[in-house]
Amino acid sequence: MATLKYDIQREIPVVLRADVVVVGGGPGGVCAAVAAARNGANTVLIERYGALGGMASFGEVSPFMSNHACGKYLTKGVFNEWCSRMRKYLESEIKQQHFDESYVDFFSRIVDKNVTMLVLEELCLESGVKLLYHHNLCDVIMEQDRIKAAVFSSKSGFAAVEGKVFIDSTGDGDLAVLSGCEAMTGNSDGLCQPMTTCFKLSGIDRSLYPDRKGVNEIYDKLKAEGKIDCPRENVLWFNTWSGDTVHYNTTRVVKKSGVDASELSEAEIEGRRQVREFFHFLKAHVPGCENARISSIAHHIGIRETRRIKGLNVQTSADFDAARKYPDAVARASYSIDIHNPSGCGTYIKKIAKDDYYEISYRAIVPEKSVNLLMGCRAISVDHELHSSSRVMPPVCAVGEGAGTAAALAVQNGTDPSQLDGKLVNAKLRENGVL
Numbered sequence: 001m002a003t004l005k006y007d008i009q010r011e012i013p014v015v016l017r018a019d020v021v022v023v024g025g026g027p028g029g030v031c032a033a034v035a036a037a038r039n040g041a042n043t044v045l046i047e048r049y050g051a052l053g054g055m056a057s058f059g060e061v062s063p064f065m066s067n068h069a070c071g072k073y074l075t076k077g078v079f080n081e082w083c084s085r086m087r088k089y090l091e092s093e094i095k096q097q098h099f100d101e102s103y104v105d106f107f108s109r110i111v112d113k114n115v116t117m118l119v120l121e122e123l124c125l126e127s128g129v130k131l132l133y134h135h136n137l138c139d140v141i142m143e144q145d146r147i148k149a150a151v152f153s154s155k156s157g158f159a160a161v162e163g164k165v166f167i168d169s170t171g172d173g174d175l176a177v178l179s180g181c182e183a184m185t186g187n188s189d190g191l192c193q194p195m196t197t198c199f200k201l202s203g204i205d206r207s208l209y210p211d212r213k214g215v216n217e218i219y220d221k222l223k224a225e226g227k228i229d230c231p232r233e234n235v236l237w238f239n240t241w242s243g244d245t246v247h248y249n250t251t252r253v254v255k256k257s258g259v260d261a262s263e264l265s266e267a268e269i270e271g272r273r274q275v276r277e278f279f280h281f282l283k284a285h286v287p288g289c290e291n292a293r294i295s296s297i298a299h300h301i302g303i304r305e306t307r308r309i310k311g312l313n314v315q316t317s318a319d320f321d322a323a324r325k326y327p328d329a330v331a332r333a334s335y336s337i338d339i340h341n342p343s344g345c346g347t348y349i350k351k352i353a354k355d356d357y358y359e360i361s362y363r364a365i366v367p368e369k370s371v372n373l374l375m376g377c378r379a380i381s382v383d384h385e386l387h388s389s390s391r392v393m394p395p396v397c398a399v400g401e402g403a404g405t406a407a408a409l410a411v412q413n414g415t416d417p418s419q420l421d422g423k424l425v426n427a428k429l430r431e432n433g434v435l
Contacts, residue, residue, distance in 0.1 A: 012151060012160045016132065018044040020407040021163030023137055023150055024377060026054020027393045028400030029169030030120045031078040032376035035404030036167075037127040039428070041411050043404075044130040046152065046161060048137070052120040053113065054171065056393060060198040060298035062111035062247050063238055067335050067394035070355045074332040077434035079397035082119055089115040090241050110241060111393075113296075135159060137170065140178045145371050146416075147179050165407040165417055166373050169400060172259050173307035173379035181367040183307040184314075187384045191342035193304035194231070195253040197271030201282065202245040202295040208288030209246070212237075218285050228281055230274050231344040245295055249302075251275060254344055258303040271301045304340065304391060311381030312418075313363035320350075320358050320386055328422025329359035330402025330429060333395040339388045352389075360390060362422025365403055371416040376403035401434055 020036040022029050025047030033045040045052075055061045064083075067074050090112060124131055135152035141160065142148060149160040168175035177183055186192045210218075216234045223230070232252040240247050251274035256267040275297060282289040318324070320337060334357040337350040352358065364381040367373050375381070378391040380399060390399075406425045410417045429435045 010158070012158045014149065014162055015159045016044050016130065017162045018042045018130065019163065019411045020044070020165050020167065020404070021046065021150060021161050022167040022169055022376065022404070023175050024054065024169035024171060025049075025052040025120070026169060026171055026377065027056055028171075028377040028396040028403075029054070029167070030124060031397045031400035032167045032169055032404035032407070033129045034078045034123050034127045035401040036408045037129045039405055039408035041408040043128070044132060044161060044163070045124060046132045046135050046137075046150070048135065050133045051117040052124065053116040055300070055302055056111050057113040057116045058298065058300040059302040060113050060200070060296060061249070061302055061393070062113075062198070062240075063109035064111060064394055065335050065392040066109070067333055067392070069332075069334050069357045073394065074334060074357055075394040075398045077398070077401045077432065078123065079394060079401075081123060082116070082397070085119040085122065086112060086115045089118065110238070112241065132161070137174055137178070140175065142179060145180075145369060147370065147372055150175060164372065165410050167376040167403050167407055168309070168373060168379070169376040171303065171306070171377045171379060173309045173375070173377075176309040176367050176370070176373060176375065176379070177307065179370055179373060181369045181373070182310040184310055184383075185307055186305070187342060189342070191255060192257065192306060193340045193342055193388065195256060195258060195267050195271065195304065196249055196302040197251045197253070197268070197275055197298050198247065198249050198302055199275050199297045200240065200245055200247050200295040201279065201289070201292040202242065203291045203293045204244050204246055205288040205291070206243060210287060215286055219281070222281060222285065228277060230277065231341075233345045233347065248278060250278060252340065253301065254342060258306040264301070268301050272297070305378075305384070305387060307379050308382060308387055309375055309379050310368050311364045311375070312366045312368055313361045314381050314383065315361065315364050315386055316383045317385035320352060320389060323353055323356040323358050326359045326361040328362040328426050329435065330362050330365060330406070330422070330425055331360040331395050331398035332357045332435070333360065333390050334358075335389045335392050335395065337385055337389050339385065360395070360399060362402065362406065362425050365399060365406075366418055371418045374403040374407055374417050376400040398434070402429060405429055405432070405434075
């Protein structure tokens with residue numbers, strides 16, 4: 001690759017200073033920021049887009065994957081507030097469809113991307129979180145192993161935000177890597193799980209629409225005839241609150257990196273090519289879809305896996321198999337090991353023992369090579385296999401709330417997150433009703 005020399009020597013304005021600086025406004029980042037603020041820390045949340053939600057809004061990811069034990073969600077705290085507030089916004093849809101209460105409870109896992117933007121912003125503002133939109137992380141200013149400031153590009157030029165504790169909620173470990181932390185990537189071949197462009201179709205006659213088996217029989221036939229070009233082995237779709245709208249999480253883009261700019265661009269193009277193909281396939285061949293129209297398409301391709309930042313404890317699939325618990329746990333998870341084939345067709349599923357769960361240690365969210373950084377997103381210190389379970393939104397929300405709580409405790413105790421006793425974090429989470 002050709003290179004050009006380009007030197008920058010300039011003064012960068014410090015636009016904000018805070019106790020806790022959270023970079024990234026996805027599910028983990030929002031939960032981290034709200035938790036830090038509610039636990040007494042002056043907190044700023046910085047987001048590259050103009051709204052909150054991350055993959056839940058711009059990636060159009062739905063529903064919340066199961067994270068239950070004994071019939072109850074393991075993730076509580078801010079995540080519960082998100083769900084309950086979102087449901088209030090959707091009360092008219094619930095009444096219009098005449099859903100009974102059991103149906104409503106089942107459908108409470110559905111994510112509405114537009115309502116998510118409103119609810120998560122409400123939670124942040126009401127908790128005293130300072131929001132800074134349209135700022136894209138581009139660098140850090142370090143003092144030895146300590147992050148002094150994060151540097152952003154914006155419409156106003158470069159801007160720096162100083163903090164005592166930083167939380168990486170970028171999803172990809174961008175802040176951690178810029179600060180010199182070690183990243184692990186992919187499986188033994190270095191390949192990450194594939195990406196998916198989610199979309200919704202409305203105008204579907206559900207009285208004619210087949211069940212999953214029926215849709216996939218049609219899909220398999222056309223795929224065998226070479227009329228559909230998608231590596232995914234089946235059509236994955238979910239119901240929505242609207243009776244004529246179906247959510248599709250079924251495109252599959254393989255062997256592309258979500259942290260390589262050129263490959264990410266190629267992935268977006270390929271994802272939308274598959275959306276076009278599925279749209280025409282469904283309209284032409286699936287009963288009830290004759291009048292289907294595109295309701296919405298994700299503005300950002302859904303990314304399951306990129307970097308995982310090496311922490312003080314690297315957890316593995318052995319934790320899942322043993323349903324391992326930790327005295328310094330910050331989150332609990334029971335979602336299956338769910339590995340979409342990084343190379344093509346097939347999905348590997350392994351379930352945890354019935355009504356059991358494993359825990360994520362505080363040390364798995366503390367990067368090995370930083371003193372004042374915590375991970376509040378999917379890029380925590382786990383192996384490829386365990387990551388396929390811990391990456392989904394409910395556990396990520398819990399990880400974020402754990403990171404925010406720890407950051408506030410570190411500030412209050414005048415210490416660094418790297419030196420904080422994780423048992424204190426666990427105790428505070430229990431006190432707050434999160435664990």
